[in-house]
Amino acid sequence: MSAGKIVHDYPICWRSDDRLVWLARREYFYWVDRVRPEVVKAAKKVEYFFDGPRNRFLAGLAESPPWCVTRERVWGTPLPIWVCEECGEKNAHFSREAIVKRALELPDGPKFELHRPWMDRVVLKCQKCGGRALREPFVLDAWHNSGSAPYASFTDDEFRQLVPVGFLTEAIDQTRAWAYTLLLLNVIRSARPQAPYKAFLFQGHVLSEKGQKMSKSEGNVVWGLDVLRNNSADVARFYVMSKASPEDSVNFDLKEMSGRPYQVLNTLYHLHLYLRQNGDLDGYDPARHTVPWATRRRLLTTVDRWLLAKLSRADETVNRSFSAARFNEGAKALEELVISHLSQTYVRLVRGELWKEEAGERGRRLAIYAVLGSALRKTDELLHPVSPFATEYLYQEVFAPGAWGAPLLAIGKSRGRAARSLQAEKTVDFALKVEEACNSARMKAKLKRRWPLRSVEVLVPVSGAPLARKAKRTVALLCNVKGVGVVTSASRFPADFELRANSSRVGALFKEKTRDVLRELRPLKGGDALRAYSRGRPVKAGPFDVPLSAFELVTKSHEGFEVAEKGGVFVAIGKERDDRLVAEGLVRDVARRLQALRKESGYVPTALLAYAKVRGLEDEDLALLEPKKAEIAFLVRVKKVELAGEREQGSDWKEADLDGRPIYLKVG
Numbered sequence: 001m002s003a004g005k006i007v008h009d010y011p012i013c014w015r016s017d018d019r020l021v022w023l024a025r026r027e028y029f030y031w032v033d034r035v036r037p038e039v040v041k042a043a044k045k046v047e048y049f050f051d052g053p054r055n056r057f058l059a060g061l062a063e064s065p066p067w068c069v070t071r072e073r074v075w076g077t078p079l080p081i082w083v084c085e086e087c088g089e090k091n092a093h094f095s096r097e098a099i100v101k102r103a104l105e106l107p108d109g110p111k112f113e114l115h116r117p118w119m120d121r122v123v124l125k126c127q128k129c130g131g132r133a134l135r136e137p138f139v140l141d142a143w144h145n146s147g148s149a150p151y152a153s154f155t156d157d158e159f160r161q162l163v164p165v166g167f168l169t170e171a172i173d174q175t176r177a178w179a180y181t182l183l184l185l186n187v188i189r190s191a192r193p194q195a196p197y198k199a200f201l202f203q204g205h206v207l208s209e210k211g212q213k214m215s216k217s218e219g220n221v222v223w224g225l226d227v228l229r230n231n232s233a234d235v236a237r238f239y240v241m242s243k244a245s246p247e248d249s250v251n252f253d254l255k256e257m258s259g260r261p262y263q264v265l266n267t268l269y270h271l272h273l274y275l276r277q278n279g280d281l282d283g284y285d286p287a288r289h290t291v292p293w294a295t296r297r298r299l300l301t302t303v304d305r306w307l308l309a310k311l312s313r314a315d316e317t318v319n320r321s322f323s324a325a326r327f328n329e330g331a332k333a334l335e336e337l338v339i340s341h342l343s344q345t346y347v348r349l350v351r352g353e354l355w356k357e358e359a360g361e362r363g364r365r366l367a368i369y370a371v372l373g374s375a376l377r378k379t380d381e382l383l384h385p386v387s388p389f390a391t392e393y394l395y396q397e398v399f400a401p402g403a404w405g406a407p408l409l410a411i412g413k414s415r416g417r418a419a420r421s422l423q424a425e426k427t428v429d430f431a432l433k434v435e436e437a438c439n440s441a442r443m444k445a446k447l448k449r450r451w452p453l454r455s456v457e458v459l460v461p462v463s464g465a466p467l468a469r470k471a472k473r474t475v476a477l478l479c480n481v482k483g484v485g486v487v488t489s490a491s492r493f494p495a496d497f498e499l500r501a502n503s504s505r506v507g508a509l510f511k512e513k514t515r516d517v518l519r520e521l522r523p524l525k526g527g528d529a530l531r532a533y534s535r536g537r538p539v540k541a542g543p544f545d546v547p548l549s550a551f552e553l554v555t556k557s558h559e560g561f562e563v564a565e566k567g568g569v570f571v572a573i574g575k576e577r578d579d580r581l582v583a584e585g586l587v588r589d590v591a592r593r594l595q596a597l598r599k600e601s602g603y604v605p606t607a608l609l610a611y612a613k614v615r616g617l618e619d620e621d622l623a624l625l626e627p628k629k630a631e632i633a634f635l636v637r638v639k640k641v642e643l644a645g646e647r648e649q650g651s652d653w654k655e656a657d658l659d660g661r662p663i664y665l666k667v668g
């Protein structure tokens with residue numbers, strides 16, 4: 001014998017932190033192992049979309065312990081088993097009719113309430129000895145109720161028609177709970193290896209913005225109802241769908257939600273508005289002016305075909321990823337379509353054509369509305385499952401104005417696939433790459449993007465020249481330059497190239513042989529340097545192969561040029577701006593600020609206003625802008641433009657910045 005103190009771990013309640021006591025109890029169990037082969041067979045026929053959750057579920061089934069189905073509570077489904085006081089015989093009765101038939105005492109009459117305490121007052125006659133039988137005091141485990149949901153909530157007819165259901169989804173912890181009890185009870189009840197669902201998507205949890213479990217005691221809970229009360233349900237849905245794969249947990253961050261996801265829906269709204277307001281001016285009819293209509297009239301350009309190709313790609317990605325529960329991939333494809341392809345590229349490239357007022361251009365403008373309309377209608381359709389309210393509204397208002405005849409969901413997918421023009425897609429994609437290079441060259445040279453420049457030279461390998469030549473017009477538009485030159489030889493490009501070995505990198509690679517390697521290396525210049533750089537293979541130095549990572553390509557722009565590279569495409573912009581180009585840049589600067597003011601003041605973009613006034617201009621700018629008043633009036637959609645040097649302040653003048661100097665604006 002020994003006596004003393006022992007320190008040991010003690011179980012506590014995870015919710016209240018109270019200490020727990022282990023007790024041996026007499027309870028009812030399901031011997032799960034007796035149906036396990038059928039349960040596993042049933043589970044294997046279900047679609048889970050991801051391997052992780054599937055394996056976790058199946059592994060859980062293989063080792064599931066006996067299920068204690070009884071609880072000692074008041075609320076719940078009473079266990080329908082009666083025990084004889086005399087002989088201990090147990091009888092189960094599963095309907096009111098069976099209970100009433102065998103009753104010795106029915107204190108609440110035959111229509112008694114089938115719950116505690118009324119159920120407990122019913123005394124039955126023992127089927128073996130005729131003695132008094134009393135109900136076991138247990139209720140069923142609540143998971144038994146939820147697992148019985150399909151046949152508890154449907155009539156027999158409905159059950160036959162609807163079960164197994166097509167798709168269920170719950171959080172990953174339900175592998176051991178709802179998904180399990182649904183499966184087990186269906187197998188037991190049907191005596192067949194059949195789950196009551198065809199697909200079950202197990203989802204990761206929603207965590208706090210810092211990635212911790214949300215809990216009331218930690219104070220980091222975000223309440224779903226608060227999120228929906230204070231935000232758009234569509235934005236919240238898009239956020240959760242796009243942020244992560246369903247199988248991963250999500251760090252829920254309200255600030256992040258009102259960033260990009262809000263921007264996507266907001267941009268989509270403004271694109272519809274843009275189409276509606278411009279289209280109305282030209283009598284655009286979405287039912288008549290379609291892509292086939294424009295194609296038959298040969299009104300489509302490379303840029304239109306590029307957008308239609310991107311649209312068709314997004315369509316494919318969304319369909320593929322949504323049916324495989326990769327909702328985030330589909331949402332990302334739609335985000336790219338709306339922000340990058342539609343708003344930042346397509347509208348920017350066709351805006352100039354929409355500004356042209358000539359009647360002869362009306363066909364072309366209608367073709368643009370047809371393409372934009374087809375893209376927006378398809379986007380509404382594809383985004384509908386994620387953000388149903390906004391897309392329904394936009395679809396009905398823009399494509400079925402005033403009708404609101406049938407919901408988008410009932411209309412279903414628009415048929416017909418846009419023909420995909422690979423050539424158009426490649427051409428504009430190339431131009432976009434050139435634009436990126438051009439923008440970094442402008443950054444280096446401190447030349448704003450909206451300042452038109454005289455030229456850009458694009459250096460490509462001989463094989464890339466045909467594509468580059470096709471892209472010239474688009475490059476000129478995107479890069480805001482007057483002329484585009486395509487060059488295939490480094491010697492005709494306004495920059496010097498040299499592939500220079502970095503001796504410390506060579507040293508790290510070749511150790512004691514470094515000196516030999518450096519002596520063997522010939523300097524590579526011009527086209528040779530460029531070819532070696534773009535080949536990406538090691539450079540020969542006598543007997544040595546020197547990896548390309550030991551070199552850097554040094555680029556030196558010629559006088560008057562600035563060079564930059566993007567994805568193997570080199571561009572050189574001409575830095576010189578003459579008065580004409582400076583004036584043009586200035587016009588755009590001023591027009592942009594006036595356009596912003598129009599928008600802020602709430603004018604419809606298409607309305608023709610009476611005047612725009614600019615004050616506080618310096619003499620030099622005034623001289624450049626005076627001859628350009630008509631152009632400014634056109635860009636800003638006003639009848640008259642007034643320019644002046646003297647400052648005029650007052651609450652109704654808007655102060656704006658023009659290259660660090662204040663100017664004052666007014667429209668009306």
Ligand SMILES: [Zn+2]
Pocket residue numbers: 084085086087088089126127128129130131
């Ligand atoms: Zn008995």
